[in-house]
Amino acid sequence: MPEALLIIDVQNDFLPDGALAVPDGDQVIGPINALAADPRFDVVVATRDWHPADHDSFVDQGGPWPAHCVQGTPGAELSADLRREAIDAVIDTGTVRGDEGYSGFEGEELRELLRSEQVDAVTIVGLATDVCVKHTAADALREGLQVTIETAGVRGIDARDSREALRGLAESGAQVN
Numbered sequence: 728m729p730e731a732l733l734i735i736d737v738q739n740d741f742l743p744d745g746a747l748a749v750p751d752g753d754q755v756i757g758p759i760n761a762l763a764a765d766p767r768f769d770v771v772v773a774t775r776d777w778h779p780a781d782h783d784s785f786v787d788q789g790g791p792w793p794a795h796c797v798q799g800t801p802g803a804e805l806s807a808d809l810r811r812e813a814i815d816a817v818i819d820t821g822t823v824r825g826d827e828g829y830s831g832f833e834g835e836e837l838r839e840l841l842r843s844e845q846v847d848a849v850t851i852v853g854l855a856t857d858v859c860v861k862h863t864a865a866d867a868l869r870e871g872l873q874v875t876i877e878t879a880g881v882r883g884i885d886a887r888d889s890r891e892a893l894r895g896l897a898e899s900g901a902q903v904n
């Protein structure tokens with residue numbers, strides 16, 4: 728049963744001192760690196776939030792978030808502490824103004840990659856639990872994939888929203904460890 732590890736948005740802007748820092752976001756990196764080295768994963772995918780400077784989600788454009796993960800800026804880069812050699816593919820989301828980029832399945836690239844590898848189970852880690860992890864996991868369940876969330880490898884923006892997100896995903900059939 729081919730299994731993929733999906734590492735969601737472990738980018739500098741979501742880490743301490745970033746433009747949209749997730750509390751304790753850097754604590755996911757150790758657990759994620761350990762998982763990325765686990766031979767049970769046939770494919771390891773990292774996603775990036777990868778926005779144009781005038782993205783609809785930014786406060787300046789009437790959106791909910793401060794500007795973050797602008798294409799080509801240091802804040803948009805994956806953390807230098809991630810084990811890059813373990814990552815097989817990087818998939819960008821929210822790449823045009825109107826694409827919110829909350830789910831790794833927003834475009835077709837991730838779906839096609841998982842299909843080509845005949846993946847039927849995914850383990851999801853990364854940032855942030857209550858936004859992109861939640862949306863990606865919900866879409867993975869809709870795709871019919873077996874979904875595991877490793878809570879040691881996720882952190883959220885809002886603690887209560889994150890708890891609710893994990894509870895909702897578990898109710899929808901995800902394994903929350």
Ligand SMILES: [Zn+2]
Nearest residue numbers: 776784821828
């Ligand atoms: Zn974003």
